[in-house]
Amino acid sequence: MGLLWRSYGIFALVTLMGVLAQYEWQPKDAFDEIKIRFDKVTGDNCPILPPRDLTLPEESVSHLPDIKDVNINPVFPNRTALLHLHNMALSRAFFWSYILQSRFIRPAINDTYDPGMMYYFLSTVADVSSNRHINASAIYFAPNSSYSSSYRGFFNKTFPRFAPRTYREDDFNDPIHLQKISTLNTFFVKDLGAFPPNSALHDYTIKNYHINEWYNHWLPDNVDKRHDTKTTYQVEIRYANNTNETFTFHGPPGADENPGPVKFTKPYFDCRRSNKWLVSAVTPIADIYPRHTQFRHIEYPTYTAVSVLEMDFERIDINQCPKGEGNKGPNVFADTARCKKETTECEPIDGWGFRRGGYQCRCKPGFRLPGVVRRPYLGEILERASDEQYYNGFDCMKIGWVQKVPIKWFRLPEYIREQYLNRYYEYKNYTTGPSSLHSEKLNINEVLKFILGVNGRTCKNFHPQDLVLTGEFAYEAQKQFENEAKMAIRLANFISAFLQISDPSEVYSGKRVADKPLTEDQMMGETLALVLGNTRIWSAATFWDRRKFTNRTLFAPYAYKRELNTRKFNLEDLARFNKTGEEYIDKPFFRLLKQRWASNFDSLEKYYLKIRLRHNETGEYDQRYEHYPNFYHAATMDHGYWTTPEFDCKGYVKKWLITYAVPFFGWDSLKAKLEFKGVVAVSMNMLQLDINQCPDNYYEPNAFKNTHKCDEKSSYCVPILGRGYETGGYKCECLQGFEYPYEDLITYYDGQLVEAEFENIVNDKESRFDTFKCRLAGAASLQVQFTILAVLALVGWMLLHRNQC
DSSP states (O other), rough: OHHHHHHHHHHHHHHHHHHHHTTTTSSSOOOHHHHHHHOOOOTTTTGGGGGGGGGGGGGOOOOOOOOOTTTTOOOGGGGGGHHHHHHHHHHHHHHHHHHEEEEEGGGOOOOOOOOHHHHHHHHHHHHTTTTTTTEEEEEETTOEEEOSSBBBOOTOOOSSSOOOEEEEEOOOOOTTTTTTOOOOEEEEEEETOOOOOTGGGGTTTSSTTTTTTTHHHTTTTOSSSSSSOOEEEEEEOOOSOEEEEEEEEEOOOOOTTSSSSSSOOOOEETTTTOOOOOEEEEEEEEEEEOOSSOOOGOOOOOOEEEEEEEEEEGGGGOOSSSBBBBBBBTTTTTTTTOOOTTTTEEEEEESOSTTTTTTEEEEOTTOOTTTTTSSEEEEEEEHHHOOHHHHHHSSEOSSSSBBBBOOOOOOOHHHHHHHHHHHHHGGTTTOOOGGGGGSSSHHHHHHHHHHOOTTTTTTTGGGGGGGGGOGGGTTTTHHOOOOHHHHHHHHHHHHHHHHHHTTTTBBBBBTTOOOOOOHHHHHHHHHHHHHHHTTEEEEEEEEOOOOBBTSSSSSOOEOSSSSSSSSSSEEEEEGGGOOOTTTTGSSHHHHHHHHHSSOTTTSEEEEEEEEEEETTTTTTSSEEEOOOOEEEEEOOGGSSSSSSOOEEETTSSSSSSEEEEEEEEOOOOOSSSSEEEEEEEEEGGGGOOOOOOOOOOSSSTTTTOOOOOOOTTEEEEEEEOOSSSSSOOEEEEEHHHTEEBOOSSSSSHHHHHHHHHHHHHHOOOOOOOGOOOOOOTTOOOHHHHHHHHHHHHHHHHHHHHHHHH
């Protein structure tokens, strides 16, 4: 027994020494410096720390999304969350700019058309509840710039300060959660503009308020008596009574302007609020100010507020690879990877967040992995390795004999060409046009030729059934269009929250009045903001069920655009189509969702709110909002419905569209139970998807599965992002035990080149397709061969000498 305990003690000592000595070989770098500053600040000590300790360098977040590059260069998975933050901030700025100026559409009255306070609060709640990556959302108004309909006799008056803000709260200790598990579904909502007049430290417009970068990015705005300082956007509106109107409003800067519409802040610690390190996307909100002067020439378009959306800094992937063509910086974490630069090079991977190891070490051109290694070295393994493991491993072996890339090509002999055509028989016997979609094995070239050949002019030549594809042609649409679906979920969440929490008949003490029911302008603005804020959304609609919208039998605002980069948009009320078969309530996805949510709502997500709003119109202090219910039920991503790709030849957007529809809910007339109120739908262009031609499991619904042309004996297929709905979106990597034989800047065969050379074989042209194979590893240099010959000669001489003796 004593020997056993002694063995346990020796094992624990060795393990402890190994752990303590694990990182001794690693020199201190920029990541360690940022990590020390990151861990130094806590919720307890942040109030007494100087402001410089509450921020991190601007270079801590690299590769920020640029709206000028979104539709040109691919956005990689490690930046999709930042892109969604960017799009959400832009969408909210467009909506508030539109709704604050939409009073010019309506008759002039001694009242305000502006949304009430609860609209602002619940709007910020929906921003956070619809996406787990977004930590907070706020709208900061400049002093005396916010108008409201929430107080009686408040026409043409402004709040001194107004800043509704919502952040996600850790609710593991709330009494309503008996499991003591954080649900991430509790939100703290507060009007930051409600504070005592003599408390300047609570004024969000001062420079040192919570490291106040987001306010100073755009505000205060001094227009200097000019009317042409703000970008204008045009919306052609067609109402249900078939009347038309063109409305031009001022909004945030355009994508082609410098700077663009969205600015990012450097990471900062959100002290005394969420107590997290956050990164913000900030977009300005435009309005005509001042109002109702009866002298239009002194009412200038100006930025009166900013829309701020924040996400957790820890969730943002860092790039530890050295600077290069794809990593030009600025990046404080550049060149902190542990890859051995002599034989390997760094490649970032996604999903690691703010921690080491979010990369892999690939072999450089002219090198290959050892025969016992299957995949590139994972960065996390290198970061955890001991000094002995690191210095004795994680190397690539030099390829001794490197060939030159062939520059002269030949037509393949007929028997070899026939072998390839027999292997890929779909290129020998195939059908064209719509019939190519139904072949036993698809000829991907003919399928894409048909899909890409359908447009607004040629769609009339096909049967309507030919313009509806199966879901397998939109493989991974749920993943690649996830951000666009989340924007629809955000609007559905907001409508559900407003219908369930805000009561227009509520009576308050004093001058406070309840928010009015949702208006047509508000729903039109919300729908339009989806198209304005995300360039991949071509159309968006809010379909209300029959008699569910105030004073309307049917109501369905539908926003769309005809060009990708434009400032002219269209907005229609589809309720004007009232013939049988033309009504939007007959759309298949609307009927399906209405039937699905006819009675049972148990699976809906439940969100809790803790609201503190201003005591009076001057905002002298805030008070708790005591109101029941303080929660609402709403749909999540899984509750929505994805349609199959369809080319609507009679529609407004003549493209192959994929639609995501998600329902929203409210109380019935007795406020006894929930009921289905309608659907929010967004449509995206299928041709913006990336095709995946690589092999996959048999149950994966991918029409183009296993249509690659890699040599399966020596290589395997790896998808490449950003190639679009075209062939060749993959690369052929060498299998374990094989090597890339050519003197080249890459170590794989590019799928576009492979597809093009295979097409030459099909057309019986000169091709080098037969050379796109990996070589068996071990074709070493001549020195190794001479060594082997010398050893063999020595052994032969010894055997001969032994026989002679």
